[in-house]
Amino acid sequence: MNNIGMVFLVGAGPGDPGLLTVKAAELIKKCDVLVYDRLVGPQIIAGAAQDSERLFVGKESSNHSLPQEEINQLIVDRARQGKMVVRLKGGDPFVFGRGGEEAEFLKLNGIPFEIVPGVTSAVAAPAYAGIPVTHRDFTSTLTIITGHERPEKKESSVPWEQIAAGKGTLVFLMGVENLGTIVSRLIAFGRSPDTPIALVRWGTLPYQEVLTGVLHNIADEVKARGFLPPAVIVVGEVVKLREDLQWFDNRPLSGRTIVVTRARSQASHMVAELERLGAQVIEFPTIRIKPIAAPGLQECLVKISEYSWLTFTSVNGVKEFINQLNELGFDIRDLKGPRICAIGPATAAEAESRGLRVSIIPPEYRAEAAADILLSEMEAGEQMLLPRARGAREILPVMLRERGIIVDELEIYEAALEASVSPHALGLLKDADIDLITFTSSSTVNNFVALIGAEGLSGLQKEVKVACIGPITANTAVEAGFTVDIIPQEYTVDKLVQAIVEFMGQNA
Ligand code: SAH
Secondary structure, three states, X not given: OOOOOEEEEEEOEOOOHHHOOXXXXXXXXXXXXXXXXXXXXXXXXXXXXXXXXXXXOOOEOOEOOOOHHXXXXXXXXXXXXXXXXXXXXXXXXXXXXXXXXXXXHHHHOOOOEEEEOXXXXXXXXXXXXXXXXXXXXXXXXXXXXXXXXXXXOOOOOOOHHHHHOOOOEEEEEOXXXXXXXXXXXXXXXXXXXXXXXXXXXXXXXXXXXXXXXXXXXXXXXXXXXOOOOOEEEEEOHHHHHHHHHOOHHHOOXXXXXXXXXXXXXXXXXXXXXXXXOOOXXXXXXXXXXXXXXXXXXXXXXXXXXXXXXXXXXXXXXXXXXXXXXXXXXXXXXXXXXXXXXXXXXXHHHHHHHOOOOOOEOOOOOOHHHHHHHHHHHOOOOOEEEEEEEOOOOOHHXXXXXXXXXEEEEEEEEEEXXXXXXXXXXXXXXXXXXXOEEEEOOHHHHHHHHHHHHHHHHHHHOOOOEEEEOOHHHHHHHHHOOOOOOEOOOOOOHHXXXXXXXXXXXXXX
16 A cells, blocks of 8 residues: 655745745645645745645635536545655645645545644735734724625524624735625614724735725725626735835835746846836737857967957847857866956856956946946957857947957847747737836847737837837837837846836826
């Protein structure tokens, strides 16, 4: 007989991937089988190992896509095969997640299990709306209630009389569809019709929406606005605190949808910054960094001390140069001789992180400025090594050669067209209400156009704002038919993000 596996009933938190517990993240990474519900976001699922089995079992409030008995049986079967199973549920597994029932079933079948609590939406969604569920000045009780009870049910399991009495905060989950019944019962059993109420839809996620009102008008409001589930409903005086404590939707880029077209391997810093500022980011990588084994590299390394300068023009250039140098059996000690020039602070930081001291960073991060400063340091007949991307602009070597400097160029990588655009990203691009597209190089512009095609482009160019990292990229964008709204003074990703914030602030 096989060893019996193990089941972890794990809370995934309310949606923001940052609210996943450390323990949950570790288990998701390690498990053999991941069984998850609708309210668990794709970013969290993406944390599972490539070879893990991922089973979506649906579960919507009114439409269970796999019956609970089958879910239970599936989990038990996998555990009996000796698998480590993570049963992942939105929020906390024991707060209206039927986690209790699943645990009982495991116990009954002799399957070992552990419970990993999660951050429940009942508390987190109000918190992201600036509503503390308890506050000494207003209430010291909190009741979490199912809003999903069928209205035709004769014997209510919700003690309406008790919860309506007093001033305690009430949080209803799964209640949007029954909102009319909920508020009329609360009023009928004695809550003031003027009690504040808030609905928080998709709480903690970039597209969170909040609707506030009072008991007697909220149902009409919800209908008028077409406000849809899933939402957490909060009732009580604490809702008023939102006026003061609102924060999530006040961030500089809240409510903005921004497309990032950089290569996936380079995008993370920019994506994290934009998200921290409140934006919803759609990652649409248009390029893929592809190393090119440079035939001349070995020879250049052997005579490295003859170069007076080694110039890096990008982070990828540094990475590829060092990788290939290592593959050829050299290491950074073999770079003795030339001084190092890095175009841009990120390039310099990458070089320094590899133990290479950078002597100059040109004041402006483009080839012309680099040529000027190098020319002020070099004389005719001196040599420079320039490892960089295939298809890079000719201006730097041309300007140096005109003045008698010997430039050895090495093509060590190329920005290839990202061949596999995920249908998910493409769908988002078509459906989402995009505010802004960012381009961080000419190849991101050209490839973006190639990937989404003329038809997709004509839909986009009218209203969407465009931000480019610098003037060269902006020219390419203009040639492709875009109107460029944002170019930072300094051509770095951080300055680009800052310029986006300023622009959006002025165009709110
Ligand atoms: N175990 C979950 C609740 C499951 S019941 C938890 O602890 O959060 C499903 C209900 O939770 C939804 O109908 C909705 O009312 C609420 N919910 C879950 N995630 C939510 C979110 N991000 N924003 C708003 N409501 C959410």
